Amino acid sequence: MATSLTLIATPCTDPRSSSSFALAPRLPPRRSRDDILIDPRNAAAARRRVPVRGAVRATTLRSDQEPAGDSGATTTKLSAWTSVRQERWEGDLSVDGHLPPWLNGTYIRNGPGMWDVGEHAFHHLFDGYATLVRVSFRGGGGARATGAHRQIESEAYRAAVARGRPVLREFSHCPAPAKSLLDRVGDLVGLVTGAALTDNPNSAVLPLGDGRVMCLTETTKSSVLIDPDTLETVGRFRYTDRLGGMVQSAHPIVTDTEFLTLLPDLVRPGHLVVRMEAGSNERKVIGRVDCRGGPSPGWLHSFAVTEKYVVVPEMPLRYSSASLLTSELAPFYAFDWVPASGSYMHVMCKSTGKTVASVEVPPFMAIHFINAYEEEGDEAAVVVDCCEHYGDPAIIETLVLSRLRSLRGKDVLPNARVGRFRIPLDGSPFGELETALDPEEHGRGMDMCSINPARLGRKYRYAYACGARRPCNFPNTLTKIDLVEKKAKSWHEEGSVPSEPFFVARPGATDEDDGVVISIVSSDDGEGYALVLDATTFEEIARVRFPYGLPYGFHGCWIPATEE
Ligand SMILES: CC1=C(/C=C/C(C)=C\C=C\C(C)=C\C=C\C=C(C)\C=C\C=O)C(C)(C)CCC1
Numbered sequence: 001m002a003t004s005l006t007l008i009a010t011p012c013t014d015p016r017s018s019s020s021f022a023l024a025p026r027l028p029p030r031r032s033r034d035d036i037l038i039d040p041r042n043a044a045a046a047r048r049r050v051p052v053r054g055a056v057r058a059t060t061l062r063s064d065q066e067p068a069g070d071s072g073a074t075t076t077k078l079s080a081w082t083s084v085r086q087e088r089w090e091g092d093l094s095v096d097g098h099l100p101p102w103l104n105g106t107y108i109r110n111g112p113g114m115w116d117v118g119e120h121a122f123h124h125l126f127d128g129y130a131t132l133v134r135v136s137f138r139g140g141g142g143a144r145a146t147g148a149h150r151q152i153e154s155e156a157y158r159a160a161v162a163r164g165r166p167v168l169r170e171f172s173h174c175p176a177p178a179k180s181l182l183d184r185v186g187d188l189v190g191l192v193t194g195a196a197l198t199d200n201p202n203s204a205v206l207p208l209g210d211g212r213v214m215c216l217t218e219t220t221k222s223s224v225l226i227d228p229d230t231l232e233t234v235g236r237f238r239y240t241d242r243l244g245g246m247v248q249s250a251h252p253i254v255t256d257t258e259f260l261t262l263l264p265d266l267v268r269p270g271h272l273v274v275r276m277e278a279g280s281n282e283r284k285v286i287g288r289v290d291c292r293g294g295p296s297p298g299w300l301h302s303f304a305v306t307e308k309y310v311v312v313p314e315m316p317l318r319y320s321s322a323s324l325l326t327s328e329l330a331p332f333y334a335f336d337w338v339p340a341s342g343s344y345m346h347v348m349c350k351s352t353g354k355t356v357a358s359v360e361v362p363p364f365m366a367i368h369f370i371n372a373y374e375e376e377g378d379e380a381a382v383v384v385d386c387c388e389h390y391g392d393p394a395i396i397e398t399l400v401l402s403r404l405r406s407l408r409g410k411d412v413l414p415n416a417r418v419g420r421f422r423i424p425l426d427g428s429p430f431g432e433l434e435t436a437l438d439p440e441e442h443g444r445g446m447d448m449c450s451i452n453p454a455r456l457g458r459k460y461r462y463a464y465a466c467g468a469r470r471p472c473n474f475p476n477t478l479t480k481i482d483l484v485e486k487k488a489k490s491w492h493e494e495g496s497v498p499s500e501p502f503f504v505a506r507p508g509a510t511d512e513d514d515g516v517v518i519s520i521v522s523s524d525d526g527e528g529y530a531l532v533l534d535a536t537t538f539e540e541i542a543r544v545r546f547p548y549g550l551p552y553g554f555h556g557c558w559i560p561a562t563e564e
């Protein structure tokens, strides 16, 4: 079996695009299925898996360690959990349906699209090397769009490709300890300084207020800038402050003027709340929240803000400092589940840095916060919504790749709901956690959410998220949640895996749901397309098709076209 991962340039001439190319890693052949020849010149053939003369040979990187499949896992053409087959591609996309004439700009999605390197197959969804997918809409409602995908060239990715195996610590993967004493000293230095941790920025993609576009995940060093047109990795985002910190939230809150984020303190459990002005690389501390439980801060993938406050969650799934500093896996990979440590919500005033509320709340488990807002009056409070997994960290294990591949159609997705916290601002010691709407409305699946950004930190009505049509092992619907009527509408197609529904507002819109929702879908028959839904009716209005299936990805963003 070929194990070399040397990158080889393989020119790819696509008559529909003058700038198409592919750079395919030399990869081990698949064992379980036929190799696939993808030729962007013949999308239909690629979809039917018909080899095309002169096509770019791009071998699929599917893991050999896939368990003996059931539920059709061995026969499906679904590409969601399969490594992207080429390092990059770019070309024209065909549109089925009618795009709104005002849709003029670029949608980019980030996510872990490559889970295999050399002989090594990653174990967990979160481990994959970052793959960007772009769809550019030209406005005017035309029947064409352009698209691309490209790997982010982090140090973790480049080193893995060069060495034919992962070199840095990924979510569920710790590199084997060095053999020589000298190398072991080097390893220790790497662990203590954070140099041994990944910089693979596979979670979010964020247009900053100054026009730069950042991709990142949970390590501070994973912040990189990319070119939104070419998807090229521009380079690491260098913070010019001296705040350091090994980890950060993967979801900074970015507006035209600022970038707010949280830096967990693993040594003295707490979080620094920091702000960076648009155009700057310097984070400044707003304040510090001390954790109330221990022994380390609660995992903080995302958080929420209101107009005046930053809400800092503290849940019992806590960073395992030992795991991050010794490169050994904890019970939940990088985390420990410590239910006795309690669950808390802290509220910090953005302008003074003072903690105005710190309450104990019922146990919770949330990866993604949806939004938050202030309620005024006699019973002033902060309301915070999240995708809540009933205080159970089982969702982490649900996202192991072998389970995603082999348990399709089995009803093993843990229940989730829209959890709504009420944090009183009158000094009361406790906050409430209730279910915002009957979870049956969205099939008891709930994650990967977006809102109209104009409602950020304000009272709002609609959230878009992935829900469930059971039986399923992964969220498989796109769902619009009406938090006032407490109802949901869903899009679903049997066997398809849609990624985060991302809301894009119509320019000039005043209604909260006036716009479209974009999601990238990996379909059961092996196709990959951007689905565009009318956000008001939640009806499908267009599919923008890639000539090959796409891997699952996490979060998207929208960059409006600039006036020419
Ligand atoms: C989490 C830590 C690390 C790495 C994290 C990475 C690389 C990615 C995390 C991605 C996440 C949390 C994605 C969440 C997706 C949730 C889904 C799809 C939910 C579906 C539910 O139904 C480090 C940097 C390795 C170490 C610190 C912790």
Ligand SMILES: [Fe+2]
Residues within 6 Å of the ligand: 203, 250, 251, 301, 302, 368, 554, 555
């Ligand atoms: Fe996320």
